[in-house]
Amino acid sequence: MFALIDVNSFYASAEKIFDPSIRQRPVVVLTNNDGCICALCDQAKLLGVKKFGPYYKVQDMLRAHGAVIRSSNYELYDDLSNKMMEVIGRFAPRQHVYSIDECFLDFGQWVPKEGWADYALMIRETVARELRLPVSVGISTTPTLAKVASFVAKKRKTNKGTAVLVNDAIRRRVLGQMQASDIWGVGKRIAARLATMDVESALALADSCPKAMRKQFSVEIERTVRELNGTFCFEWESLPVEKKQTFSTRAFGSPVTDFTDLRQSLAWHAERVSEKVRRQESAIQVLTVFAHANPFASNGHYHRSVQHTFAFPVNDVSSLVRVVSKAAREIYRPGVKFHKSGVGAISLCPVAQSQPDLFNTCESKPELMQCMDLINQRYGKNTLGIAAKGVNVKWSMKRNFLSPQFTTNWQDIPKITC
Numbered sequence: 001m002f003a004l005i006d007v008n009s010f011y012a013s014a015e016k017i018f019d020p021s022i023r024q025r026p027v028v029v030l031t032n033n034d035g036c037i038c039a040l041c042d043q044a045k046l047l048g049v050k051k052f053g054p055y056y057k058v059q060d061m062l063r064a065h066g067a068v069i070r071s072s073n074y075e076l077y078d079d080l081s082n083k084m085m086e087v088i089g090r091f092a093p094r095q096h097v098y099s100i101d102e103c104f105l106d107f108g109q110w111v112p113k114e115g116w117a118d119y120a121l122m123i124r125e126t127v128a129r130e131l132r133l134p135v136s137v138g139i140s141t142t143p144t145l146a147k148v149a150s151f152v153a154k155k156r157k158t159n160k161g162t163a164v165l166v167n168d169a170i171r172r173r174v175l176g177q178m179q180a181s182d183i184w185g186v187g188k189r190i191a192a193r194l195a196t197m198d199v200e201s202a203l204a205l206a207d208s209c210p211k212a213m214r215k216q217f218s219v220e221i222e223r224t225v226r227e228l229n230g231t232f233c234f235e236w237e238s239l240p241v242e243k244k245q246t247f248s249t250r251a252f253g254s255p256v257t258d259f260t261d262l263r264q265s266l267a268w269h270a271e272r273v274s275e276k277v278r279r280q281e282s283a284i285q286v287l288t289v290f291a292h293a294n295p296f297a298s299n300g301h302y303h304r305s306v307q308h309t310f311a312f313p314v315n316d317v318s319s320l321v322r323v324v325s326k327a328a329r330e331i332y333r334p335g336v337k338f339h340k341s342g343v344g345a346i347s348l349c350p351v352a353q354s355q356p357d358l359f360n361t362c363e364s365k366p367e368l369m370q371c372m373d374l375i376n377q378r379y380g381k382n383t384l385g386i387a388a389k390g391v392n393v394k395w396s397m398k399r400n401f402l403s404p405q406f407t408t409n410w411q412d413i414p415k416i417t418c
Helices: 010-017 059-064 074-091 116-131 143-155 168-176 188-196 202-206 210-216 219-228 259-279 317-331 366-379
Strands: 002-007 027-030 037-040 068-071 094-099 102-106 135-140 162-165 246-256 282-293 303-314 338-350
Touching (some): 143 162, 143 219, 246 259, 259 282, 259 317
Antiparallel strands (some): 027 037, 094 102, 282 303
16 A cells, blocks of 8 residues: 655645744745746635746735735755655655655555554644644555545545545546546646547546557556556656756846856856755766856847766766856856856766776765765755855845745744743
């Protein structure tokens, strides 16, 4: 048996934890530079606001309805996610973190004495009690059906945020009410192709011939069909694989024209990329560095990128910063108003498979990087970092509606007056 635990409107729910005054009000969370809407609580959805729409188009309407606007507080969300995964991990021998706000539990052959329905409710109530985060819990015989059960738990309020899908008749009835595009792993393009084959509902997909689906699409769709019928097909480790590429990009809060500002931003991105790569125990073979002006600017578009191939795979931030600092000199052009910059590791390899070389003159610092990562995990992101990225920089993204970083910044710890 498997469970899928998913936070309801994670970003918006996280904002309500430490501020009781907004718990009954519509809460909207914005993307980088406060440009678009990326998260909505249930009250905000009732206003007709859509995710990923431009904020400026609805700001007057939101203000009129007393909505609370928040900039994305990534530091808070990341810390709450880690705490939530730790709490949920107590309930099963195996846990697979799928994203910042959802994870799978693998129970194996174990069955709770109180039954699956009560156990699902216990998970939900524990997370709510310890973290004040509302979660949906779906339990079934395969990861794909657990996703279906989670879908039911979210849609049907009478289920108290939980759903257990083990009865075959109920499974077929639920799948008959879902579109094929609602199924995990079936994207819009595949759903469109399925529609041409008269496979529009999730039940029709489940009733399809697995081998025919493999021939028409891929082995992943064949596995999806089998999983919808209760046959476990996914290897646990294969749910998400290690990334073959990783990027850090961001638009500036205001146009950048100064070389130092551009170089600092690229150093900041290099640090983010190195953190991501080390987290999955990989090393970088090829790095790309880029920056560009606003493509819609009246004075013309400027885009420049530089690619660097390392003689030996690296993942320490100092090696990356040396490369991006050199690339910044090639990219920079006086008079250009840079709108966005970024760094990408476009070719990665596992550290365990990196071939050592006696003639490698590049100094590797695995102990230093491990120490830096541990300090930042313990005391919060950016506690320790590379000096080349600067401090209190002008080019940082706009977060005009940022809430305090209650759990990661000593200055923002909630104060209680007795």
